[in-house]
Amino acid sequence: MPKRTDRIGGVSTSIKTPEDMLSFFSFKGIEYGHYVDDSKGLEHLIHSTEAFMDLADMLNMNYFDMSLNVRLSVCFGSRGRGNALGHYEADTKAINFTKHKGCLGILAHEYFHAIDNYLFDFSHSYKNGQMGYVTDIKNIGLSLSLEVVEAIQDLRSSILSGNGYESVNIEPSKQVRSASRYTCVLLINMLRET
Known part of the structure; x- marks a missing residue:
């Protein structure tokens, strides 16, 4: 370092x-x-x-x-x-x-954790009162589209396989933009550190 x-x-x-x-x-x-x-x-x-x-x-x-x-x-x-x-x-x-x-x-590494947590909260419309991370997959709320959930599952698989350079891309839909301007695209493309 x-x-x-x-x-x-x-x-x-x-x-x-x-x-x-x-x-x-x-x-x-x-x-x-x-x-x-x-x-x-x-x-x-x-x-x-x-x-x-x-x-x-x-x-x-x-x-x-x-x-x-x-x-x-x-x-x-x-x-x-x-x-x-x-x-x-x-x-x-x-x-x-x-x-x-x-x-x-x-x-970038710590910001990835913030986005991961933000998307978990967003998936529950900020109302479930639990702390979590969307990449944990379990307990993802209903406010994320299937496209976004599948992209997150692909991201998680890439992280767990150790291939930190694989790219998972989705088109930023209206819903993704509403989740604080491309935060899901940001989440998917920040696959550099685990």
């Missing part, structure tokens, strides 16, 4: 404060840990903003859709777990980047 990441290319950002990032992406919240000093906080803010922008550009999503309908929060060094670089919390809908290693290119 590199000691730091250096970004080459991409859209430049003028975001310099948590408030800027919050309004730019429409996140539900942004949180810093007690031990994150100002310089480390700014480093996290800038790197994660650039990463979210790059991911949105690659996925052809609007920046404000990255919040998954204002359900996603971003945390920096406030919810760390051991040696992890970061993690996603389904109960709070938050991605946490650890204080020292959270800037090392983990956003």
Whole structure:
């Protein structure tokens, strides 16, 4: 793992404060840990903003859709777990980047977990009160079309077979777009990490 990441290319950002990032992406919240000093906080803010922008550009999503309908929060060094670089919390809908290693290119992986959880909630019209992930297949709600469910089953099979480079494509239907602009297509195409 590199000691730091250096970004080459991409859209430049003028975001310099948590408030800027919050309004730019429409996140539900942004949180810093007690031990994150100002310089480390700014480093996290800038790197994660650039990463979210790059991911949105690659996925052809609007920046404000990255919040998954204002359900996603971003945390920096406030919810760390051991040696992890970061993690996603389904109960709070938050991605946490650890204080020292959270800037090392983990956003796409953790964002995949957020989308997986978001689609589970969407499949139940946000009403079943359970936590889950749509790729677990069990307990998928009725609000996803058969086309989307079959694509998710194909994705799960590809993940479990270990072939992380297989591509499963579906056309973004009206329903898929309503699930926060192509989040299902994003889910299917983010088959890079398990």
